[in-house]
Amino acid sequence: MDHGFAASGFRDAAGYLAGVLSLAGLVKRFDGVAAVDGLSLRVERGQVFGLLGPNGAGKSTTIGMAMGLLRPDAGRVQIEGHGDPAEPTARRALGVAPQAEALYEDLTGMENLRFFARIQGVQDPTRAAGEALERVGLSPRGRDRVKTYSGGMRRRLNLAAAIVHRPPLLLLDEPTAGVDPQSRASLLELVRSLAQDGAAVLYTTHYMEEAAKLCDRVGIMDRGRLLDSGTVDELLHRHGTETLVFVQRNGHGEERVATRDPMTVVSQALQAGEVTGLRVERPDLETVFLALTGRSLRD
Amino acid sequence: MRAEWAMAAKDLRLLARDRTGAFFVLGFPLLIMVFFGSVFGGSGPGKGAIPLAVADLAGTPLAKAFAGDLQEEDSLQVALTGDRTAAEDLVRRGKAVAAVVIPADFDRKATSLLQGGRVEVELLSDPARAAESALLQGMLTQMGFRTMARIFDSPSMGKQMITQARLMIAAAPNMKDDERERLRALLDAAEDTVVNRQPGPAGPSSTPSIVQVRASELARESNMPRNAFSITFPQGVAWGLMGCVVAFGASLAEERRRGTLLRLVTAPLTALQIPLGKFMGCFMASMTVIVVLTAFAVAALGVRVGSLSMLMAATIASAYAFSGLAVGMAGFFRTEGGARSAGNAVVLILAMVGGGTIPLAFMPPFLRTASAASPFSWSIFALEGAVWRGLGWMDMAPSLLVLWCLGTAGLAVATLAIRKGEA
Numbered sequence: 001m002d003h004g005f006a007a008s009g010f011r012d013a014a015g016y017l018a019g020v021l022s023l024a025g026l027v028k029r030f031d032g033v034a035a036v037d038g039l040s041l042r043v044e045r046g047q048v049f050g051l052l053g054p055n056g057a058g059k060s061t062t063i064g065m066a067m068g069l070l071r072p073d074a075g076r077v078q079i080e081g082h083g084d085p086a087e088p089t090a091r092r093a094l095g096v097a098p099q100a101e102a103l104y105e106d107l108t109g110m111e112n113l114r115f116f117a118r119i120q121g122v123q124d125p126t127r128a129a130g131e132a133l134e135r136v137g138l139s140p141r142g143r144d145r146v147k148t149y150s151g152g153m154r155r156r157l158n159l160a161a162a163i164v165h166r167p168p169l170l171l172l173d174e175p176t177a178g179v180d181p182q183s184r185a186s187l188l189e190l191v192r193s194l195a196q197d198g199a200a201v202l203y204t205t206h207y208m209e210e211a212a213k214l215c216d217r218v219g220i221m222d223r224g225r226l227l228d229s230g231t232v233d234e235l236l237h238r239h240g241t242e243t244l245v246f247v248q249r250n251g252h253g254e255e256r257v258a259t260r261d262p263m264t265v266v267s268q269a270l271q272a273g274e275v276t277g278l279r280v281e282r283p284d285l286e287t288v289f290l291a292l293t294g295r296s297l298r299d
Numbered sequence: 300m301r302a303e304w305a306m307a308a309k310d311l312r313l314l315a316r317d318r319t320g321a322f323f324v325l326g327f328p329l330l331i332m333v334f335f336g337s338v339f340g341g342s343g344p345g346k347g348a349i350p351l352a353v354a355d356l357a358g359t360p361l362a363k364a365f366a367g368d369l370q371e372e373d374s375l376q377v378a379l380t381g382d383r384t385a386a387e388d389l390v391r392r393g394k395a396v397a398a399v400v401i402p403a404d405f406d407r408k409a410t411s412l413l414q415g416g417r418v419e420v421e422l423l424s425d426p427a428r429a430a431e432s433a434l435l436q437g438m439l440t441q442m443g444f445r446t447m448a449r450i451f452d453s454p455s456m457g458k459q460m461i462t463q464a465r466l467m468i469a470a471a472p473n474m475k476d477d478e479r480e481r482l483r484a485l486l487d488a489a490e491d492t493v494v495n496r497q498p499g500p501a502g503p504s505s506t507p508s509i510v511q512v513r514a515s516e517l518a519r520e521s522n523m524p525r526n527a528f529s530i531t532f533p534q535g536v537a538w539g540l541m542g543c544v545v546a547f548g549a550s551l552a553e554e555r556r557r558g559t560l561l562r563l564v565t566a567p568l569t570a571l572q573i574p575l576g577k578f579m580g581c582f583m584a585s586m587t588v589i590v591v592l593t594a595f596a597v598a599a600l601g602v603r604v605g606s607l608s609m610l611m612a613a614t615i616a617s618a619y620a621f622s623g624l625a626v627g628m629a630g631f632f633r634t635e636g637g638a639r640s641a642g643n644a645v646v647l648i649l650a651m652v653g654g655g656t657i658p659l660a661f662m663p664p665f666l667r668t669a670s671a672a673s674p675f676s677w678s679i680f681a682l683e684g685a686v687w688r689g690l691g692w693m694d695m696a697p698s699l700l701v702l703w704c705l706g707t708a709g710l711a712v713a714t715l716a717i718r719k720g721e722a
């Protein structure tokens with residue numbers, strides 16, 4: 001699908017072509033407490049950037065500033081080279097799927113999308129709405145009111161509302177939360193194909209498998225800070241070199257050892273005796289998160 | 300304009316699908332109109348001028364002055380003739396609520412007051428307008444005092460003022476008897492010191508009023524129930540407009556709660572477009588309400604429309620005003636549910652004060668004055684003016700202007716609120 005993006009031709013101070021979205025040194029405080037604390041990132045065309053972090057990390061706050069809904073206390077948001085995300089041209093480039101679905105319950109799926117297409121100034125709203133509905137697999141239910149939809153269907157419609165005007169930048173805040181594995185797989189596929197069509201996607205999640213599978217680049221976020229970012233391989237290389245060995249002994253809890261040499265740890269544990277359980281985990285984003293924060297991403 | 304129309308159409312669709320909202324916008328007003336219209340099958344007028352025919356058969360100075368007093372009365376709209384049948388005709392044709400006949404011997408009778416004479420003024424009123432004719436009777440009696448004041452007018456300013464004070468005391472409807480006595484004593488003492496005492500029947504204690512009203516009925520020829528429903532029809536419209544204001548006043552807060560406002564403010568819309576979309580939705584809903592209610596009143600209740608062009612002007616001005624009120628409220632009470640229900644309470648009070656529940660003629664004077672502060676009363680007045688008051692454009696102009704200003708002010712408030720509070 002062709003998005004027909006015009007090259008912005010914008011170059012930043014250093015002369016680099018800016019990404020579709022670039023956030024620089026963003027700070028947002030609520031009652032003096034920083035929800036986002038000096039965050040910088042950049043999302044390029046055709047790229048899915050995954051913001052991975054636990055509850056309260058500041059993902060939604062970051063998205064809120066990117067879409068111009070929250071005013072940063074410090075830092076800068078640029079969308080397609082526009083310094084102010086509240087500018088109409090910047091907004092036209094924006095498709096948002098908020099964490100809490102933003103839909104009209106008493107309208108049908110089709111009516112919702114047609115309305116959102118209209119306020120975005122789409123030429124043929126009915127066609128655009130039909131296509132978006134098709135893309136999220138909701139065509140058969142398009143004539144039903146949203147209040148009759150299941151949670152997963154709402155999620156999909158919420159995403160459809162973000163893409164109905166084919167924006168070059170998508171801000172998707174946990175678009176798969178509460179969706180069954182099958183729907184989730186098709187949603188991920190959809191996001192992937194949108195990126196292939198040339199969209200830049202900022203995608204938040206706290207599912208690391210999802211981030212690992214979908215995202216070109218991943219940023220690890222905790223307590224308002226972006227601790228590190230890069231491709232999954234880069235992150236694993238930098239922080240995930242240690243394999244986790246879990247050893248359970250008679251009458252004791254599970255002991256966790258992070259090591260670069262799992263074989264030695266395992267043989268030592270076995271020699272010490274009384275081992276009732278043994279588990280080895282390959283490095284993954286979970287390991288990276290643990291290494292960066294000292295905490296587990298899973299609740 | 301496309302985005303605004305889309306927003307308006309969306310809001311109208313949502314309103315139509317919300318059964319409670321739709322009921323308060325259309326069902327309830329219809330009920331009010333039909334129910335109260337049949338219960339009070341012929342009662343008081345709405346706000347403002349009561350159409351009155353006056354036949355001055357005397358044409359003498361005091362009679363002319365008496366008629367002039369009636370003409371100057373704001374709450375009356377007087378058609379003056381020198382002919383009894385002409386005046387009666389106006390009542391029969393429903394153009395006037397009542398006819399007042401000033402007898403040919405008015406001046407002679409009035410000046411023979413010292414000999415105990417009385418002027419008998421006839422009041423011929425439409426029996427279906429009992430409340431208004433009661434009001435007129437009281438008014439005529441009061442006018443009588445003014446005639447008396449003219450008679451006792453003296454070159455001495457002090458005396459004139461005292462005389463007038465007496466007249467006012469005598470006329471004050473709500474004064475207790477002992478209070479009245481005390482004030483009279485005070486005036487007597489004042490008169491003693493300021494003016495030479497002039498004994499005589501001028502003493503107010505002996506003069507209730509020189510004008511005696513002889514009331515009789517004069518039925519209108521057409522016996523359509525137009526009068527009662529002419530009163531309740533604008534009331535129904537007021538409630539319908541209130542339904543629109545409440546529905547649209549809440550809709551912005553509702554969008555905020557649902558999160559859909561986020562999609563609106565992140566869309567490429569200007570700060571004016573969002574309230575404008577809401578405004579247009581409310582405008583169309585209000586227009587629909589007025590048109591449907593008017594059509595119903597005309598077709599089913601026999602209400603006759605005096606001037607179609609004025610009705611259109613009144614309808615558009617009212618819809619404009621209340622749409623402004625709605626978006627102004629929406630902008631003003633942006634987030635908290637508490638503030639929102641406070642806003643709704645304000646609208647409810649405005650609707651009631653403005654004649655939505657009690658027709659203005661039945662209100663105590665202070666409420667009647669207060670009703671000028673309610674946009675509903677302006678709207679009702681304009682609608683009534685077009686339907687049955689037979690007003691001219693000049694009479695309509697102030698109401699239309701007030702309504703227009705209100706709508707514009709509301710829109711301005713809403714735009715400012717959105718611009719300030721996007722984040």
Ligand SMILES: Nc1ncnc2c1ncn2[C@@H]1O[C@H](COP(=O)(O)OP(=O)(O)OP(=O)(O)O)[C@@H](O)[C@H]1O
Nearest residue numbers: 030035053054055056057058059060061062099206
């Ligand atoms: N409007 C607000 N007022 C006060 N505090 C806020 C507000 N919005 C967010 N916060 C706080 O900021 C922090 C970050 O919240 P945010 O919603 O950005 O987290 P998140 O990463 O999206 O979490 P989740 O995965 O639960 O959605 C939290 O501590 C939250 O309580």
Ligand SMILES: [Mg+2]
Nearest residue numbers: 059060061099
């Ligand atoms: Mg969140």
